[in-house]
Amino acid sequence: MIAxxxxxxxxxxxxxxxxxxxxIAAALVWWLAYYSQYNGLxxxxxxxxxxxNDAPECGIVQSLIGSSAIPVYSPMLLWAGLVVSLVGLYLTRRHKA
Known part of the structure; x- marks a missing residue:
């Protein structure tokens, strides 16, 4: 039975x-998979x-990677995960009392 x-x-x-x-974990895996294409790990x-963030160095590395089967990493996924996690943490603390 599903609650x-x-x-x-x-x-x-x-x-x-x-x-x-x-x-957040998915963002980490995506970042690791994309940026390890240049000079590996x-x-x-x-x-x-x-x-x-999108530092200027990121654009340089992205241009060195060139076209890839992996989409260009965007930190928006990380920030979205962080916001959802903070909301979840707030709700968890709120419903603990």
Whole structure:
């Protein structure tokens, strides 16, 4: 039997938090897959600024990667996951009391 989220706000809050964390993990995997195409895993520290913003270096690395089967990474997925996670965390704390 599947619980109705409206009848279980604590479970719904945990689901929102979990979804946000999954979105953040997906952003990390996407970033890793895209930026490891240039110099592999050896230079990821230099490309880490591209994980959370569009620094000028990101455009340079993207031009060096060229066309790819993997879509160009966008930090918007990370930020969306962070917002959803924070909402889930807030709801979890709110329904704990």
């Amino acid at each position: 109705n989220p409206a009848k279980s706000p604590a479970k719904a809050a945990r689901a929102v938090l979990t979804f946000g964390l999954v979105v 050896s230079d990821l520290g230099a490309k880490f600024a591209c994980f959370s």
